[in-house]
Amino acid sequence: MKSPLLPVLLFLLAPCLLQRLPGQIVNIEDRRSSPADTNRLSLQVDLAFNLVQNTKTVLNLGTAARFDWQHGKGTLLLLPNFQFVRVDEQRFVNRGFLHLRHTWKSAGAAAPEVFSQFQFDEQVRIQQRELAGAGLRLRLLDDGQSRAFLGAAYMFEYNEIRDTSLIYRDHRLSSYLAFRWQPAEPLALSGTVYFQPLWKDFGDFRLSSQLRLLLHISSRLDFKVSFALVQDSRLKRDAPGVPAATYSLQNGLRWTF
Template sequence: MNWIYRIPLLCLVLFCTRATAQIVNIEDKRKGFDTVGWYGQIDLGANLTRNVNQVISVNGAIRVDRKGRTNSLLGIADYKLVQVSGDNALNAGFGHLRHAYYLSDKWRWETFGQLQYNEQIRLQLRGLLGTGPRLKVLSIDNNRVYLGTLYMYEYDEVAEGEIIYRSHRLSSYLSFNLYPWEQLSVSNTTYYQPVLPDFQMPRISTVTSLSLKVTTRLSVQTSFSLTHDPLLNQGLPDVPNTTYEWINGLRYSF
């Protein structure tokens, strides 16, 4: 692919449409490490814009990975705040801890816990505890396909604690990361999370990401996620049961 075809795509994906999502996709945060040991990463950012309105944005993230010979550990925390003239346009954060035990080359047994809040959808607190198997369905070169089915207990406080939900859910997902050609990677994760035992109120979420190398060091990245969750809308009619997020950007590697 030469420059004349890459430039229109570059211009297109730099425009971003965004709304608040309410499910955390951990699949796109997984990383593969070749050697045993500890790994860490910290991201911090802040912006201030003043014109007709004053816009303040603050974000921070930290992750810690531990790869062992028979197990691995992943810890992630993330916080985002956007204020427009003193009003919060975005105020959300989460913390996630996940342990995986290697049953074989293809099978893992995973256990996780998560805390999350999101002011814009009036989710004061969401707590998750889950466990279950993960299967590597396909592994050819850099192409990967995974399938997982976990039990998950969920606790939700919404509307400043006025409404509380407690539910047992099945959390099933299909995830893949494919390379149609060397410059392009495509990944997707789709979750299906119904309430047990009658499989009612299913939460469905899908996340698709593309990364296109413009040069050996510069790449264009775009990610679109969509979540349908009728549970929150049941108690809060003003909260949409379908939310989405579209994020675009550039990445420079050195």
């Protein structure tokens, strides 16, 4: 018999999973701000809270923020994110991350950048992940209506697998291809593909593909639809209870101030 709670869960999960797919790679590209000629500070916050009581108690929390500081030498980006979904005493989602990145201005097509990140995700057994890296971001196209970038970086990663004694210390290539196309003023389409293999074994990799459609309703309110697909070759080997490939379809509203 079909559970009466299922429609409620689907309704709650769609808008509340604000920025993240259940997976391994945090997409930074669609959260970068456009370069500015003067110093500028900006803050963007997404919040969600839902509580439903019927035959079960459903609690859904979500928060995501973006802080940008554009200064004379480049851009500093800070991204905190947390998501939690619980039905009675069972946790369906419990994950979060904190990402910090600095990109320097460059007169040419290539710009250097450094980054660091802390992450946890209970459902895919990430007890604790810490990473840091540095690389180059190459501008392929930027004509006002369309943009495309290619990035490559060295990344060191410390990874603890939940409910096991496994700890990984890996050296990875972090590469991506990102684009944004805005055919009309209120509409924008963006996408990013990440490929993160081990330097010593390209057969051990993480792959992520994400696509997002953004519709500007007003100067402060946006509607967004996102689709994402993630594959991690290590999950199948080390976490057999977790699928190696996952996908997500999300929609929601964003308020900017």
